[in-house]
Amino acid sequence: MAARREIESLIFYVLGERNRQLLISGGLEAVPTDSRVAALRGLQDLGWIGHGGFADFEDSYSLTEEGRHIVASKPPLSSLEKACQNHVENLRTLDEGANGSRKEALKKLIVVGCDTGNWDTALVNCHELRKFAEKSKDHESLAFSLYHEGKIEVAQNKWDEALEFYLAAIEKYMDAGDRAGVAESNRALGVVYGSKGDHASALRCFESSLSMAKAIGNKLLEAKAEGNLAIIYDMEGRFDSSEVSHARSLELFLELGDLTSAARTSNNLGVLNMDRERFETAAEYFEKTIQTCRENSSRSVLGIALVNAGYCFARTGHTHNAIRYTDEAAAIFREPNDQNMLALSYRNYGLIEMRNSNCERAFEWFEKGVRAAKASGVDNTFAACCYEYGMALIKTMVNPKLAKKLLKRSSSVYRELGNATRAQKIEAHLAAA
Numbered sequence: 100m101a102a103r104r105e106i107e108s109l110i111f112y113v114l115g116e117r118n119r120q121l122l123i124s125g126g127l128e129a130v131p132t133d134s135r136v137a138a139l140r141g142l143q144d145l146g147w148i149g150h151g152g153f154a155d156f157e158d159s160y161s162l163t164e165e166g167r168h169i170v171a172s173k174p175p176l177s178s179l180e181k182a183c184q185n186h187v188e189n190l191r192t193l194d195e196g197a198n199g200s201r202k203e204a205l206k207k208l209i210v211v212g213c214d215t216g217n218w219d220t221a222l223v224n225c226h227e228l229r230k231f232a233e234k235s236k237d238h239e240s241l242a243f244s245l246y247h248e249g250k251i252e253v254a255q256n257k258w259d260e261a262l263e264f265y266l267a268a269i270e271k272y273m274d275a276g277d278r279a280g281v282a283e284s285n286r287a288l289g290v291v292y293g294s295k296g297d298h299a300s301a302l303r304c305f306e307s308s309l310s311m312a313k314a315i316g317n318k319l320l321e322a323k324a325e326g327n328l329a330i331i332y333d334m335e336g337r338f339d340s341s342e343v344s345h346a347r348s349l350e351l352f353l354e355l356g357d358l359t360s361a362a363r364t365s366n367n368l369g370v371l372n373m374d375r376e377r378f379e380t381a382a383e384y385f386e387k388t389i390q391t392c393r394e395n396s397s398r399s400v401l402g403i404a405l406v407n408a409g410y411c412f413a414r415t416g417h418t419h420n421a422i423r424y425t426d427e428a429a430a431i432f433r434e435p436n437d438q439n440m441l442a443l444s445y446r447n448y449g450l451i452e453m454r455n456s457n458c459e460r461a462f463e464w465f466e467k468g469v470r471a472a473k474a475s476g477v478d479n480t481f482a483a484c485c486y487e488y489g490m491a492l493i494k495t496m497v498n499p500k501l502a503k504k505l506l507k508r509s510s511s512v513y514r515e516l517g518n519a520t521r522a523q524k525i526e527a528h529l530a531a532a
Contacts, residue, residue, distance in 0.1 A: 103126070103127055105162060105166075105170050106127065106139070106142075106148065106160055107123045107126075107127050108170055109142050109147055109148065109162075109166060109169060109170065110123060110127075110130070110135070110138045110142070111123050111137070112169060112173065113138060113141060113142060113145075113187055113190055114138060114190065114191055114194050114242050115176075115187075115191065121216070132196060134224070137190070137193060137194070137223075138162075140217075140219070140220045140223065141186070141190040141208075141220075142166070143217065143220065144186065144208070144211060144212065144215065144217050144220055145165075145183060145186055145187075146163055146165050146166075146416045147162065147163055147165050147166035147169055148160050148161065148162055148163060148166050149161050149162075149163055160326060166531070173306060173313055185207070185314075186208075186211060187214065189204040189208050190204075190208070192204035193205060193208065198455045201231065202228060202231050202232070202237070202240050205224050205227055205228040205231070206228065206240070208220070208221075208224050209221050209224045209225055209228065209243075209247050210247075212224060213247055213250050213251070215283060216254070218251050218254055218255070218505070220313075221247060221250075221251055222248070223346060224250050225244045225247050225251070226244075226247045227440045228240055228243065228244045229241060229244040230232065231246075232244060238271045238272075238274040238275035239271075239272075239275040239277055239280070241518040242268045242269075242270075242271035242272040242274075242275060242277065242280055243268075243280075243283075245264050245265075245267045245268035245271060246265065246268040246272075246280070246283070247262070247288065248264045248282055249261045249262075249264035249265040249284075249287060249291075250287070252264060253287075253290070253291065253294075255459045255523070256294075256476070258291050258294055258295050261287075261291050262282070262288065262291050262292075262412070262517055265284050265287050265288045265291065266288070268280070268284045269281055269284045269285065269288070272284060274514065278311060278314075278315050279315060279317055281311065281321065282307075282308045282311035282312050282315070282317065282324075283308070283320060285304045285305075285307050285308040285311070286305060286308035286320065286323060286324050286327060288303065288304045289301040289302070289303075289304030289305040289308065289327055290327065290411070292304060293327070293330070293331055293334075296515065296516060296517050297333065298331055298336040298517050300334060301327075302328070302331055303333050305324050305327045305328045305331065306324075306328070307323060308320065308323075308324040308327075309324035309325065309328065312324055315375060316322045318351050318354065318355055319351075319357070320455055321351060322347075322348045322351035322352050322355065322357075322360065322364075323348075323360075325344045325345075325347045325348040325351065326344070326345065326348040326363075326364055327342045328340075329341045329342075329343075329344035329345040329348060329367065329371075330367065332344060333371055333374065334368075334516065334517050334518050335517065335518075335519075335520075336518070336519060336520030338371065338375060339436075341371055342368070342371060344418060345364060345367055345368045345371060346368070348364045349364040349368065350362055351364060352364055358391055358393055358394070358395050359391075359392075359400065360434065362391040362392050362395070362400050362404070363388075363400055364386045364393070365384050365385075365387050365388040366384065366385065366400065366403060366404050366407065368384045369381040369383075369384030369388065369407055369408075369411075370384070372384065373407065373410070373411060374521070376414075378411040378415050379411070380416060381407070381411050382408055382411040382412060385404045385405075385407045385408035388400065388401075388404040389401060389404045389405060389408060389424075392404060400430050401431065402431035402432055402437075402440060403440065405424045405425070405427050405428035405431070406424075406425065406428040406440055406443045406444055406447065407425035408420070408424045409421045409422075409423075409425035409428060409444070409447045410443070410446070410447050410450070412424065413447050413450035413451050413454060414450065416454055418451050418454050418455065421447060421450070421451050421454075422451060424513070425444050425447040425451070427443050428440065428447075429441065429444040432444065436470045437475075438472070438474045438475035439471075439472070439475035439480050441471050442468045442469075442470075442471035442472035442475060442477075442480050442481075442484055443468070443472075443483070443484070444458075444468075445464050445467045445468035445471060445484075446464070446465065446468040446484050446487050448461075448464040449464035449465040449468060449487060449488070449491065450462060450487065450491075452491065453491055453494075458491075458495050458497070461491055462491065462492075462497070464486070465484070465487060465488035465491055466488065468484040468487070468488070469481070469484045469485055469488055469505075471484075472484040472485075478512050478515070478516055479512075479516060481511035481512060482508075482509045482513050482521075483509075485505040485506070485508050485509040485512070486505070486506065486509040486525060488505050489501075489504075489505030489506040489509065490502075490506070492505070492527065493528070493532050494507075499532065502532065503529060503532060506525050506528060506529050506532075507529065509525050510522045510525040510526050510529070513525065
């Protein structure tokens with residue numbers, strides 16, 4: 100665990116002002132609570148400390164490898180990465196700036212918190228920004244806070260709460276005359292409706308967002324809305340429309356130079372072809388995604404593409420590539436214990452073992468995949484894992500009762516998700532079993 104002196108040294112290093120130095124020299128408790136908490140969360144966002152809560156300082160904080168480096172060598176801030184320098188500057192502004200500059204610093208910190216998944220940090224900063232905005236009747240800043248609070252609720256699968264925040268954000272963006280904000284909030288609203296299974300409402304939101312994006316010439320928002328529409332089309336079995344929207348989205352992201360988003364879209368095109376059982380075409384899209392992610396260090400998208408590529412190669416009998424990609428994906432998702440993606444990795448291993456005629460081992464992997472998928476709470480993954488396990492049991496004529504139970508469960512979940520096309524295919528397998 101980090102000593103108080105080390106944490107105090109880091110706080111001074113980040114805030115770096117003479118008054119702060121004098122304050123910290125009297126002990127961390129001398130620092131006002133709000134400032135101390137903001138500094139500690141900022142250090143966490145920088146990756147310099149890890150924590151398990153603020154209740155007990157001695158038991159809560161530890162220095163990361165980067166934190167130990169900073170304490171030991173005290174390098175000049177100018178020697179750090181630009182993103183790190185900008186983050187430190189925002190923390191300083193938040194600590195000492197005027198209200199106007201503090202609001203802008205809070206916005207930047209909120210975006211970083213949401214992008215990096217530091218939801219506690221983002222929420223604290225949203226609440227602080229909301230206080231400033233309500234006091235000054237700043238509709239744009241208030242809308243910004245409400246929109247990002249919606250994102251935080253989405254990250255926790257709290258769909259109804261997210262809807263309230265997004266609707267409130269749209270109202271405030273309209274008051275501020277910010278058409279781009281209205282369009283982006285509408286798009287976010289569509290994502291929530293889609294997650295709740297209300298495809299009609301999702302389509303209305305995405306179409307509205309797309310229309311407004313085109314009207315104001317916002318190509319980034321247009322690309323995002325096209326991608327969202329493609330996903331809904333896919334879920335409704337409108338594959339040709341989905342492919343057109345995905346292709347348009349990919350074209351726009353590439354035109355904008357947004358390679359990370361282009362990689363996600365390429366992955367989505369792979370998934371579309373995978374769902375249509377065009378596995379070789381899908382694998383080509385996934386391999387392009389993997390290459391782009393390696394070049395841009397986009398680890399999360401890389402892991403998803405690796406899992407998908409592994410599945411396609413397992414289905415086409417290229418077991419060497421299937422093992423290689425799935426092993427790498429599992430290594431990525433094992434550390435954060437991402438049960439959703441691990442479940443899909445286990446499914447891949449099951450298919451590989453089936454290809455190698457190791458049925459008992461395959462069943463063990465499939466069962467492990469179903470358990471992990473259920474624990475993840477991601478219905479689509481659960482349905483996919485149940486399907487593969489059930490089909491393996493049918494092909495080997497082992498435990499047909501369990502096979503039918505798994506396929507019925509898979510079909511039922513897909514119907515609940517609005518994917519009637521997928522459900523019908525599974526029901527056809529059931530009828531033939």
